[in-house]
Amino acid sequence: MSLTITCPICGKRNGYEFRYGGQDKGPRPEEDGLTPEKWAEYVHLNENTGGIQKEWWFHRSGCGLWFTILRDTQTNQEIK
Amino acid sequence: MNRLTHLPTLRIQPSKALSLTYNKKRLTGVEGDSVATALYANGIRIFSRSVKYHRPRGLYSLDGESSNCFMAVDGVPNTRTCTTLLKDGMTVNPQNVIGTPEHDWLFFLDYFGWAMPAGFYHRHFHRPYVLWPTFRKWIRKAAGFGNVSKNWEGGIYDELHLNTDVTVIGGGPAGMSAALAAANQGLRIVLIEGRPWLGGFFEYSPEPYTLDIPRYERARELAREIEKHPNIRWFCHTYLMGLYGNHQITAFQKGGEKDYFDERYIEVRSQSVVVATGCIERPLIFEHNERPGVMQVGCAHRLARTYGLLPGTKAVFSVGHDQGLEAALDLHQLGLKIPAVADIRFDGQNPDLVDRLNKSEIRYMRGWVAGKVYGHHQTSKITLRSTEGTREESYDCDVVVASAGHTPVSGPLIMAQAKLRFDLHTGFFLPHRLPGNVHPAGRLWGLTDPHAIECSGMMAGLKAAADCGAADDNRLKDLKEKLKELPGPERGTKLAISPGKPGKQFVCFDEDVTVKNIYQACDMGFDVPELNKRFTAAGTGPGQWGIPGHNLPLVISKYHADSTIPPMPTTIRPPMAPTLMATYAGKRHNIFKRTPAHEWQEKAHAIFRRVGVWKRARYFSKDYSCKTEIETVHQAVGIIDVSTLGKFRLFGPDALKALQRVYIGDMSTVKKGRVKYSAMCNDDGCLIDDGVVTLTAENDYYFTTSTGRAGTTVEWIRYHTRYDGWNFHLVNLTDAYGAINLAGPKARKVLSELTDDDLSNEAFPFTGYREMTLAGKIPARVMRLGFVGELSFEMHVSSSMTGYLWKCLMEAGKPFGIRPFGLEAQNVLRMQKGHVIIGQESEIRTTLHDLGMGGLWYKKPESKTVGAVALKQTKHQKDRLKLVGFKMVEPSDPKRAPKDGSIIVNDTIRGHVCTARYSFILNEAIGLALVEDKYAGIGTQLEIFEDGSDHQRLHAQVVKPPFYDIEGHRIRM
């Protein structure tokens, strides 16, 4: 479904202008002592939330900013 | 056929004749006709044959809800003739018949309906299995409506992308009232209407709007207001295709005589949407309810009122709503003989209408309904039955006007994800949960009173205005009060099926699905509408929901005979009206970028290929081995346009930190005057990009990426630093700079012609970086690189200068035998050096170690470099595919390279050839391959299996790349 996303700089825009960057998992983990399993968890595993999720977006056809929004994955609506 | 020519409601010009060819016969229609009405006027009654049983089908509705009226019009199969405006000279042909619709040789299939129960093709034809292909061929031939026209060109397909405040879907009284109400709040409105004119169900009705104004006059009054309102853009003959999230709609407009387009794709984004799509009729289900001559109320009425055609001579009505009674009265007035009007309802009628019917000496029968139609090809008689099925009466007639009730066109609401629920009073599926900023209005709610409809429309318009920040709460409140005093929604009939045999009672015309089929499917466990629809195919034909949509859940509900299970509607999916792909596609969309040196290469007879968004020169002659191009680089000097390389400036206090995060090497060693070759990996340690980096000033870096990564590098670097809050700036200079690479032993001599700078190997060694002015006026960044394995200078200059530089170099190089070379020559040259191209020598499971490039990785855990963890964890991992070099050996022809993509095998597949070519300079066939590490040892014999080789194997031996100039002297010359 068509999605609109509110960019902090450019305002509410067509979702296809943006690039999805995954759920917000926090900063990159420290390398020391990182087991393969913990690494895979950070890199590949997702919660796949069915509901509201905090996630990263990049305004590709716009200002070039990475930012987070809240979106309901069940309705595909941005949550203000 | 004689037309009624003096009705004020006519939309035809009876005096303006248009010609058409139907089934090779020349016929005449008039301006304003639809194709279907023109045919009807010429006495055509059988329009098509049904898809399964080849039953004759005629005009049933005039709004394109079923495939009954499908014909091939001007080469377009499956055209809804009832909604297609007649144009002079049209060619119309029937489809899916052997013979003509009147005499179809496949008519006998109708007698085998018993052999085609619900889902019959799942239960038969597969035993014995050997016969299945034969049956399948037969099924394929039988299925489908029209034939595609292989050489159809079509006309002009326009596109319109609009932004507005409010979109109003539907140009009837509710929609027009909504549009005016919202427009008067100062908002911009887009209004779309399917029919070629505004007016909706008022448009042809002579019933009074007020005492002295008939409804059709009111429709024209509203239309005039719409047409002159500066805030409203209105589109007639425009069909809604989809209503999507965030109030986006798509629609297509059919071009009329005066339009420059044939069809036009319209996409509108708005703040709020009013859905005023009104109602269509719910078909009455009885025996042979689709026999030609049986038609809906609106069809019969509009044939007369809009097109001046009486539907026949003698008509029996079987209806369930007042609009049916109104039509009967009016058509009677206009000269149609009406022996009887059966009304499903026992009570609830407008007493005035009943009174008028009685006065007109039309037999009016309460609690009666059509039972069965007789007539081989066309209706000749009808049997009416009392709704409980105990009494019968028959009438001769050539037309049966039948309609069980109304059904709201709620498709747009369903597409907008509204939740619908069965409403006992109206018998409609009404929205009980609406998405935000979507406002249904008018007859959709079951309203039939003209003033209530307009009032509901105005309210919707004001609510939509409120969504756009232009609320008028007081007026909205007043309207709410007013609506309360007006008549509410009409009580709808719930009757699903008239008493009679279920075998020839059709629920879905497009797919020939009868009540019996629905029941059979229910028996088999498909007892919810969505499953039943899939099993019986009811509602999956071109008309989608139009004919069976409302009845299917009612019939299933009847099957269950359990009033605690409410009927559930099935889903409606876009496009609401079948839409030409030509219309969706619009104009051709061949969008690509040309490099700033494109024209110069074109002049040099380059053969271009699309590479991502670019067009790039792949060859400069039809010799695809590129012998001359390659030899020129080895022996003299070649020139190649590498402008598509990604080019970036990264600067600021934290620039180095950002580089350390994404580059696998130690970027703190990058210094002025030198380029450093390095690579980027993804988190899996897979090589995704390589290029060179140099320092141009303090904390100011310039770097290149591969062509494919130019578009994503900014987001990549910013993504991987998004939590860090570092202070750096990143500028994509890819389009700002062109780049030309000069390669070959005479490259220095050529470049010296353009500059006085010292280009000697001592002053400007391999991996050196210099900024200089070329040809006296071109500021250039020049670097010594070695991708193709010969002495090479790469020049990055502003795009506007690139073409000029190309010209200067070509002129300067002439005495040295300069030639342009393309991507294929570059491909061979770099392969000889063992240099990889990402995606060609690597897969997503290939790490930097697998490519033998692990040496580029520098451990710097504090940088949290992307890919470093995976590189650490896979460094000593076994059982991986490794990149190796190989050469062809006896008994194979050592000069014949295997084709790229051939596989390396023994008992099983062990790897594949990435790139392999005959090397002119080495006079042997060499290549790069990914093989399991067990087979990657130098000297290992490889067997190569090429497609189509009939299990003959080629033989190769693993050797260590590079193949050419192993010490690298030539790039350091």
Place this chain on the structure above:
Amino acid sequence: MFGKYKRLWKKSRLKSSYDAVIIGGGLHGISTAYFLAKNYGMTDVAILEKRYIGFGGAGRNTAIVRANQRTKENLRLYDEGLKLWPKLMQELDFNMLFFNCGNLNLAHSEAGMSALRLQVASAQFHGIQSELVNAKQCKELVPVLDISDRLAFPIFGGMYHPPGGTLRPESVLWGIAKGASQKGVQIHQETEVKSLEIKNNKVVSVKTGDGKKIHTPRVLNAAGGYSALIANMAGIRLPVDVLPIQAMVSQPLKPFLDHVVSSGVYHAYANQSLKGEVVTGSHMDPWPGYTTQVTARYIKHQAEALTELMPCLRGVKFMRTWGGLADMTPDMAPIIDGNHPIDGFYIDCGWGYFGFKSAPVTGKYMAKFMATGKCPEILKPFTMKRFAQHRLSGETASPVNYGPWN
């Protein structure tokens, strides 16, 4: 002549315990149940489906089958899968409308041809019919193709794979459901699983939406697009992104397209169903979500792509478009695990858009897995462990562009 209209799958009362519970009434779940009953005599099996069977991908896919994959791991599985269809039709006495019309994958560049050659050579090595064809041969196979250089990406040639083709997706589901039910498997529609009970790292029971507890030592998560949500109930996160994908059909036409045609460059594929509709699919919305609502974007894209490849389609009308969910993994290969990390909890998901063609054959081996507790060789490459080991599958050559990042 046609007998009674008996229910294809019986109605039954939900019991309080089963030998195995399968979550998801889609193709993978029902196939597994069928083979559990047929091959291992395990008939005390319940399939729990939140909506109705085939609500998910099973009823929304475009039912293309083929065995011309890129890696040998996949080739083995899909080859066996392809050969299973005729057998199943006879075994289940249900016509699934298998149409082995052959698939033609188009290439639009030299590199594209090389990529296809790898697939063709691999298939031929395994004795699977597949060949490279040039542009002219493509046109002979599909006369409506435009092989001129008017295209943005002119057709260079293609990979023709005769044994592939299409089926009718729902009929496959109904047929296997019928077979499973006949063998005693219970199918419970409108039965949602709300939670899983795990004790001592072992599956004990599942709880349904209306609060019923069902004891079982084995649970299979075959919930397709929703399997990540089921896995979350067991505290397992999956390397999956769930993306909405769209497909559409044209109005029914007389036969003119005899093969499945696809083009990776144009992100489009099309074939003509036995009913005459041109069935075509497009790529995914590039963000995850659980809504199956469609967008205006893809049907337009699809028309642009198809009318360029096959200009006569300009005069053909789209009739219907719909959306479904694709559970995509980072390497386009599925996730199959069992007893790891939880005993008795089996996972069969991550098929992305390969779920249909893989279903019966995977069901067959999944049944073996569940009956014996040991993973069959053929499914071993698909363990989730491969991600932590940095051993992605090579089914796709270049990094996929969905998911958080690549």
